[in-house]
Amino acid sequence: MENKSHALAAGIFVLVVAALLAGLAVWLTRDNANYEQYELSTKDGVTGLQPQAAVRYKGVSVGKVTRIGFDPQVEGNVLIRIAVNEQAPIGPKTFAVLGYQGVTGLAHVQLDDAEQPYPELPPGPSGLPRLPLKPSPFGQLAEQGPAILTQVEEATRRINQVLGDGNQQKLTEALTQIGQAAGSVSALSQRLDATVAQRLDPALAALPPLASEARKTLLTVQQAGNSVSALAADVSKTTQRLGAEGGPIDQITVGTQALARAADQFGTTTLPRLNRAADDTSRAARQLSRTAGGVSDNPQLFIYGSGRIPPGPGEPGFAAP
Template sequence: MENKSHALAAGIFVLVVAAMLAGLAVWLTRDNANYEQYELSTRDGVSGLQPQAAVRYKGVAVGKVTRIGFDPQVTGNVLIRIAVNEQAPISPTTFAVLGYQGVTGLAHVLLDDAEKPYPELPPGPSGLPRLPLKPSPFGKLAEQAPAILTQVEEATRRINQLLGDGNQQKLTEALSNIGQAAGSVNTLTQRLDATVTQRLDPALAALPPLASDARQTLQSLQQAGAGVSALAADLGKTTQRLNAEGGAIDQITLGTQSLARAADQFSNTTLPRVNRAADDTSRAARQLGRAAGGITDNPQLFIYGSGRVPPGPGEAGFAP
């Protein structure tokens, strides 16, 4: 009898503890938030998505997946029903996409906003509003997988052609040529080093004296420039003095004007007189010439005068 009472007490204790744990679990998992139901329809696969999966808006948990099935309106589409907290900023620009968590393959629903509003989708048979579901990156990759595999096969075929026996021999020859070219480059480098050591270094050593000479030449040119500047200043002063009123240029101008007036006076007064005297002298010289000619022809003029002497006997025109 005593053993039965202990077993009954232990059973009652276990039931009470279980009830308390259940109540604690219910209290801890209670959710007093209000949710709004939305539906998502997609033709892509939803591998890794399970009911009760999280729904996140820009990374913040705002709900969960309540049901996954098939869309009765579109054959082959998967219908996902989600519950979203009414405080989540769902707007006409909101869209959904499936996200995958790490390497586990578990999927969840991501909500985000686009730059422009999407066309409003008609509600399904249940009357719940629908959100546009964009293909996930994993789904795009799965769609592009056949094309990627085809490109990989083509690239592999071309690589095999490139690495054929003939191309390998050509590649070996090319590597040998590259080695010879590298040897030639090393030889050229050594020659360049020798040239730099034997010719360029002495030339560089001669540059400082040359720079010193150039500096001295520049100083001489600067001094000569200073002298030229001083000479130019003196010439400027001399020019100012020559151009000053009553200066040498004015005096030369006055002398020239006086000389011009004297030349005009000589031309107008003295020169005509000289010309008349020259004419008189010329006439006198002509008369003197005629007189000398007459004397030469008839010397008797000094005795008989200027009258004509009658011809004598034996002369032409003699009349007895």
């Protein structure tokens, strides 16, 4: 009887302790925050996302995933329902994307803000607002995987063509030619060194005397410049003397003016007289020319005078006396 009472007391104690632990767990895990429901619709796969998965806003936990199913409005789309703390700054620029935790493959919903507001999505049949869900980097990589593999195969095929037997032989010949060219360059470099040692070094050694001669030449040129400057000063003085009042240029100007006056007087007085004398001479010459012409035509003028000569026998108008 005593053993049964001890067993009953132990069982009651265990039940009380279990109830206390359950109550403590509920008290510790209680959540008094208010949540707002949102929906996400996507045509991409949501592998690794489970209910109760975390919802983070820029890395801060603000809610959890409450349901994962299919979108009744769009055939083939996955519908995700999330509960977000009402204190989270959800706005028109907010969008969602699936994030993955390390190598475990577990996914969570990551919320972030874009630079420009997104067009407002119409609510679903449940009446809950919807947020745009962008493809995750892994989803984009999975979509582009076939294209990447095709490009890799094409690149591999081209590499195999480049590394074919014929191209390898050409590459070997090219390397051989490059080696020969390098040897030629080395020989040319040695020749250049020898040329520098044989010709350039003596030329460099001759530079100091040449510089000395150039310095002497410059001194001579400077002296010649000084002489030219002195000559220019003398020419300037001579020019000043020639241009002074009463000087040679002034006298030449006076003589020129006197000559101009004499030419003017000749043109106004002497030249008209000469013109009249020339006219008289011309008239006398014309009269003398006419007289000479008349004598040439009728020499009998000296005998009979300038009258008309009667016709002779045999001439028209002849009349016997």
